[in-house]
Amino acid sequence: MGEGSKSLGADTAFGSVGRALARWAVLRRHVEDGVPLKELSVEQSIGLRTLERWHAIFKEGGMPALAGSEPPPRPRKIPLELVSLISGLALVKPPLSTAAIARKANRAATDRGWPAVSYSTVRTVTKGLDPGMRTLPIRVRRPTGTSTNSSGGAVPVGPMPIGRPTTPNWTS
Numbered sequence: 001m002g003e004g005s006k007s008l009g010a011d012t013a014f015g016s017v018g019r020a021l022a023r024w025a026v027l028r029r030h031v032e033d034g035v036p037l038k039e040l041s042v043e044q045s046i047g048l049r050t051l052e053r054w055h056a057i058f059k060e061g062g063m064p065a066l067a068g069s070e071p072p073p074r075p076r077k078i079p080l081e082l083v084s085l086i087s088g089l090a091l092v093k094p095p096l097s098t099a100a101i102a103r104k105a106n107r108a109a110t111d112r113g114w115p116a117v118s119y120s121t122v123r124t125v126t127k128g129l130d131p132g133m134r135t136l137p138i139r140v141r142r143p144t145g146t147s148t149n150s151s152g153g154a155v156p157v158g159p160m161p162i163g164r165p166t167t168p169n170w171t172s
Contacts, residue, residue: 020067023054027066030055079114083125086117090126091133098123 026044029035030051037055041048057065085108089101096104102122109116 016067016070020063023066024058024063027051027054027058031058077115078109078117078121081112082109082114082117086122086125087129090129095134098126101126 026040026046030037030040037051038048040046041051054066057068082105086101086105089096089104098119102117102119105122106116108114
């Protein structure tokens with residue numbers, strides 16, 4: 001199948017009406033001028049079976065039938081909360097294996113009555129994470145009031161100050 005079949009089968013700028021018009025532009029030569037479908041197939045780089053199907057649809061329902069119908073929207077199979085849980089588990093340090101994340105996610109899904117997730121779904125969610133998220137510094141609370149980031153440097157622990165930072169008074 002060539003370039004023509006991709007553009008005629010997909011929605012055009014005018015949606016399904018444009019698709020019907022594009023298909024009719026090809027099929028019209030067969031219906032009105034008697035050009036064989038096999039010849040049209042070669043000229044337009046569209047499969048012969050596709051043209052035969054379009055012709056049958058046209059004979060049954062006219063030009064509006066060439067527009068076809070839109071497929072129904074595919075709902076997400078797992079809840080967004082479960083996707084968030086999988087994403088969060090993928091970012092913990094030390095990193096968990098995909099199998100460990102899948103086991104924990106399935107335990108949580110069972111507890112909440114959600115459908116279980118497959119290993120490949122977990123892998124798809126974790127691979128879709130921004131790589132920058134994995135390199136964020138991780139703060140670890142220490143009893144001395146300091147923490148370390150992922151490179152081992154000391155980082156103060158506690159709430160961020162609110163308002164303007166105070167500067168030392170150098171004049172007194």
